[in-house]
Amino acid sequence: MGVELREIEIFLALAEELHFGRTAERLHVTPARVSQAIKKQERAIGAELFRRTSRSVQLTPIGAELRDGLAAGYRQIQDALSAAAEAGRALTGELRIGYSSAWCGSLVVAAADTFRSRHPQCLIELTDLQLADPVRRLRQGTLDLTLLEMPIDEPDLVKGPVVFTEPRALVVPANHPFARRESVSLEDLADTPLIAITDQPSYFIDLHYPRRTPRGRVIPRGPAGAAWQEILALVAAGKGVSPTCARAADYYSRPDLAYVPFSDAPPVEYGFLWSATGNTAKVRAFVETALETARAQETSGLS
Structure with a gap:
């Protein structure tokens, strides 16, 4: 029956x-x-x-x-x-998260604390990434998601929402003429070599390290670096200047460097990426927690 x-x-x-x-x-x-x-x-x-x-x-x-x-x-x-x-x-197991900068790391650490309190059976492992090829470990399967500078638009990766934005600045040698100015413009990039990051997609380079100013003037190229500390060393040595976000001055202040705000550059957007085959409940839950954390920090003025 x-x-x-x-x-x-x-x-x-x-x-x-x-x-x-x-x-x-x-x-x-x-x-x-x-x-x-x-x-x-x-x-x-x-x-x-x-x-x-x-x-x-x-x-x-x-x-x-x-x-x-x-x-x-x-x-x-x-x-x-x-x-x-x-x-x-219940979310269990391990969640491996990478981040591309110190300010991204600060947010990820705060979000991880909240996530652990909600899901104590889930172990979180955090990794500071090199600027060059920041998505390699996602593709290798050794990271579950990464918080980094946008844009990254790859068919095998899922692009999450923008988590936060930061105003742009230009890091220059402390004795550079730009260091005495209150701000710089995108047109000023034509007057000094630009130090870029290696191993990034061409569309990423075109946005963050353009070859021409808005008026069409050629921006000279300096040497390229694979890691942030390498870029700072090149700038300090007078090899050129490099764009970053304004908050870098809080994390990487040095007597031989100056951070000058841009007056006309769009903000830098930061968001999460994860593998198209790794769209798990843990990943989605952490991204939502990070968004909550970013909103709370913005409200309290901690961002």
Whole structure:
């Protein structure tokens, strides 16, 4: 005899309510559906389960025996399903997160603290990445997601929402003429070599390290660096200047460097990337936590 779990639920509800209308309302079905399910069970068993009159519904002795036999088993099934659903909602295992700059790291660390308090069974591992080829470890599968400068637009990677933005600045040698100015413009880049990052997509280079100014003037190229400290060393040595975000001055202040704000450059956008095959509940939950953390920091003035 094949009886579906829903039909057992209908039988047990009717055995408790002893009213077709109330049972239907409780289970969000029609009274006809309740009646159909009971008749199907009675045909399969070969005996009446309920005595029905115009005034009442009562269990038959066989119906009462079936109720007693099914109730405990049904509760076990419901408990097992609830436990499985709870386990499915719990985030466990390891989450490996990379970040491309100190200010990204500050946000990731704060978000990780909140995430751990919500999901204590999930272990978080944080990694500071080199500027060159920051998505390599995502593709290798050794990181689950990375917070870094946009734009990165690759078919095998998922681009999350922008988490925060930062105004741009130009890092120059402390004795450079620009260091004495309150601000610089994109046109000023034509007057000094530009130090860029190696191993980045061409569209990334075109935005952050353009070859021409808005008026079309050629921007001379200086040497390129693979790591942020290498770029700072090249700038300090007078090999050129390099764009960054204004907050870099708070993290990388040096007597031989100066950070000059741009007056006309668009802000730098920062967001998460993860593998298209790694769109897991843990990844999505951490991204949402990071967004909450960024909003809270912006509100409190900590960003």
